Amino acid sequence: MPFWATYVFLYLPIVVLVLMSFNSGKSVYTYEGFSLKWYGELAGDERIREGLVNTLIVAAGSTVIATVLGTLLAVGLARHTRSKLLDALALMPAVLPDLVLAIGLLVFYGMIQMTLGLHSVILAHGLFSMAFVAAVVRTRLTNADTSLEEASRDLGAGPVSTFMRITLPQLLPGIVAGALLAFTLSLDEFVIAFFTVGNSDQTLPIVIYSMIRFGVTPKINALAAILLLVSFTAVIAGQRLTKIGETRAQD
């Protein structure tokens, strides 16, 4: 009984949200009949479109940074140092409250007189995403077989070529999973973006935030329904991908 109650608790609000997006009336509270007009309005909303494009730019940019740096960092931490301090440092962006990161970055950008824009959010998202990528890749590294790497080194390959030829292919599923995680985290991130984004560009979560602050409209429901669909597909696809990656890696 409590088992199902948990799921009802988790899904009831979402179901109502989606249902109301098909409301033909003006209110989000009373269902008046089926209509897709709010989806039409949504498609015509330039602000949301721009927010979506900006969000995708930020997510792509920060994922690239996080994946490259996070992977290198994971390998470095697992293979080239035993420092607990560095381990903790690498995890810190994932553990610290987002508000603290956001404020630190705002203060820092202010001090170096950096013009805020999408680039400042990309750098900020890169920071915490890197920690997640590093953590995911590291778990794979600790489970990975080190004998191949040792053999490669014994045969005279440098650390870089050992990495490129041996370690990287072994790590690929982990890296892909990490990158996916980084991308999804960035897509939904609000607090850090809110504090570090410039005046002229807003990411989608920021647009949603100000829309909600100015009242409830079925347009937000329509947006919510679409975002839900995208997230659900992404999570399920991600699950499949990592599974395929894992079975392949085992072969």
Place this chain on the structure above:
Amino acid sequence: MSRTRFTSRLPAAVAVAGLALAAAACGGESSNSSGGTSAAAADLKPNADLSKQKLQITVWDGYTPKELPEKAKEKLKVSEVEVTLHATNEEAMTKLTAGGDSGIDVAFVSGQYAQALNAQGLLEPIHPELIPNLANLYPEATQLSYDKGNKYSVPYTWGTTGICYRSDLVKAKPTSWNDILKPPSWADKKVTMMTTERWLALPALKALGYSVNTEKDEEIEKVKQLLLDAKPHLLAYDDTTFGDRLKSGEAVMVEAWDGWCPTTDEKQNIKFEVPKEGSDLWVDTMVIMKSSKNKEAAHAFINYILDPEIHRWAAENINYKVPNKAAMDKVTISPGSLLGIKPAELLNGESLIDLGQASTKYTRLAEEIKAQS
């Protein structure tokens, strides 16, 4: 083993060095950032080629007609007019004061915020010769206390704060700030007050007969008591959605800015009243950022807004009064609209000014009120 431990400390040492460097950098910063008010005005050319300039404007959501950027671009022949939206003065201020070039050319902020921006040396002085349409303003609108003579700001809209209410749901028409502060039982938990600190304090300040700009601790203390007593009877502190709450009937009386009181709603059951104890005169202004690289275009834009035809169009579109006599003379007043309130009535209100250091008293007041459970 010992060597790995030694090398692992190296990055930590680098980190510490980095911190030391940062600390040194902020030490060096102090001399110029604490510097006083605005420096000399830039040398602007009246005949500059605007087609090489573009404009980035930040303004409240729904505060300019949708087609404005497009029309302005066409008329001014600038290469681009882009508008970004902010929800509150505070949001705009954070980004404008964060340091560096905010990328904004023209910002719309309330008068007391313009004053604060200017005190930080962030605003370009207005070059009146580039804005001939300044002549269209009401004479009173050039002598507002936050910026006498429009030295660094140009008023865009003005208005007052009052009680917005559902005429069909109240048992008696509200006439006093006490109607919100001590609501009768039929309005219990059906009133909202604003959350931005100066407007949060306003009803109590006025109900007690104090100035909206008071800095006296004993007055603020009494205001605090009154507001604390009012809190249990409130629905919420709300700056943005009180209009919707009235329309849905969730609230029956709210503290509201005149332009955001939806009196023109088709049902015609929402009215606005300035309480008898008086209220404020707020002014939303346009300012030009010192960091702007498009200052000629920025002046041309402000001049364009002050054009009687354009300013009238804006006023009718957003339902806020504009301090532009030439525009107001032409304005069509739709049923229920508050555009008919005369400047003389507005000027009874007390102008809000920035209180500098004393503004922390209001921050604290707001924190104390909201934190009380």
Place this chain on the structure above:
Amino acid sequence: MKSEAKARPASRGRRLGAFVFLSPGLTYLIVLLLVPLGLMVSYTVFQRGRFGGVVYEFTTENFSRLVDPLYLGVLGTSLRIAAVTTLIALLVGYPTAYLIAQLPNRWKTAALVAIVLPFWTNFLIRVYAWIMLLSGPGVVNSLLGTKLELLYKEGTIVAGLLYSYLPLMVLPLYATIEKLDPQLREASANLGASAFTTFRKVTLPLTLPGVMTGCLFVFVPSFGNFVIPEMLGGNKTVMVGNLIRNQFLSARDWPFGSTLALALVAVLVVLLLVQSWAARRA
């Protein structure tokens, strides 16, 4: 070339490797994490500028303000709200995780993904869903035909936080419960222990690390949250997150805002230490 590489002493290669792999990430961490944190630390002893910004004059006022009853009260409210949320999440999350772990294998993953799925949808939209459900003219009231006052209470904030972070409780709990050897419980039952005693003496102690992690995962984001108190609390309840946000957005008091943010971190560090101490004892 090859022979040269071979001749190179191993330790040099290792140090080069350490440099190649570690330096990009560490540089990034130093510049964008440690330097900003250092700046915040340095701001704690400086003064607020008249119109915002920072005046680089030494003061201890920011620290004395921290122990002001007003701010201690806010801290207390935040701790209470976060603790209640965590407790409820544990009470709901534990049986859920336990039951998922008992499911046949092919259902396990599905059940688990279903728990996590809502977590991957936009946080603001999940909060919005609650406004829609609970507000005065909201869905619940219009379905029931009532005019209940459901929003803008402390309980609403707890509900919103619980909704947002429950998956973070279930996941680590599931991970530890899954690993439990069922034979242990059988042995306990065979020795005559009641189901409750088995749970208390065997299952619970063994899953304690998961409980700790789950609690931490829920507590940390709840404690520093500012969006939910603002949207579901009607601005009538102030939590630490709101206070910090306001120092930066409305009070323009960066030094005190930094001090508060670091105090938030300090509270969390203390909790982490308590947790790791408890985990070691367990």
